[in-house]
Amino acid sequence: MESSKSSRETAINITESKSTKGKAAGTAPATTIVATTKAALHPRGGWKKGVAIFDFILRLAAIAAALGATASMGTTEQTLPFFTQFFQFHASYDDLPPFLFFVFANALASGYLVLSLPFSIVCIVRPHAVRPRLLLLIFDTVALALTTAGASAAAAIVYLAHNGNPNTNWNAICQQFTDFCQAASGAVVASFVAATMIMFIIVLSAFALRKP
Template sequence: MDSSKSSGETTINITESRSTKGKAAAATAPPTIVATTKAIEPQKGGWKKGVAIFDFILRLCAITAALAAAATMGTTDQTLPFFTQFFQFQASYDDLPAFSFFLIAMAIASGYLVLSLPFSIVCIVRPHAAGPRLLLLIFDTVMVALTIAAASAAAAIVYLAHNGNSNTNWNAICQQFTDFCQRVSGAVVASFVAAVIFMFLIVLSGFALRKH
């Protein structure tokens, strides 16, 4: 700081310090924006689309098996060629409640499978969507329980038709009603095939719902 006198006036010269200059420059300088870029990794989970396609194919196979079981059981009816004046020997699926339940259950399973196809297509188009997949998982679980229950009940009656039960004096009828027994046996086998496919569908839905 310099001080001098001239004509009765005092002039004071103030020298700006470096620190003051640095602060002023820092205050007036525009902020520096550091942009960081992060490489966008490709979305993983392309395998989910393959799972959804396989799910759709399995549903078509399950429809075929369930419809075959329902149609076979619903058209099973055999009348023996010999009959008396008062009796006609005939066997039909609706004579046994277990077979009637079987037919209703297979019809419900077939209808559900047809209605589930659009949701399966949505899972193919949007493989990462969890909502449709979770809905299919819940209803598939219900259907596999219904299918196995119907198939097991019908299988028990088919076993009695083939082998009978001497303790309860139930005679085997398949020696006379051969065509009837063959058809109901085929329907039961088709229903178990549908039940196994339902199990695979549940497993596929579980894999598809995994996050990683």
């Protein structure tokens, strides 16, 4: 095999029949016609299989980041005692709509990423399949939009919690609710990490969809 294309040669022998053998003197000897058929075959997997394997690994990492962001934000709360134990300040993620949206967005994205793993395995087994990869590309874009929107909304609230806004008399609360702010900040960072990985997954899918 000289290249990725395989070539097959078929030899067809044509001999003289008995009826014509004696009629023509000096007839040319038996001729051999060589028919060459070349079939273009895709290499087994090739670079597309490597892209599909890397895609699967990135999906696992994005699932871990998105689930970590969801769990961290979903369990974020802190209670501060004020004078007595009967009068307390309490901060929880569900007190703020952007944080609530953050939890739902990352939970949906992580759930989708888990469901996309079988399709990613199909792309590893059949690297040249177009439909599964195109389907993943479409839904990956939706997951990226959800994750980025949730992380951006939560990041704005975390910034206000750390720095406040003197123009609107919004005070920074992170000096009191330190644990709450640390957990929320970590969740936002994890969500942006998941969004970055999904973005790389989309780039890989688009790259793998191009013709070889």
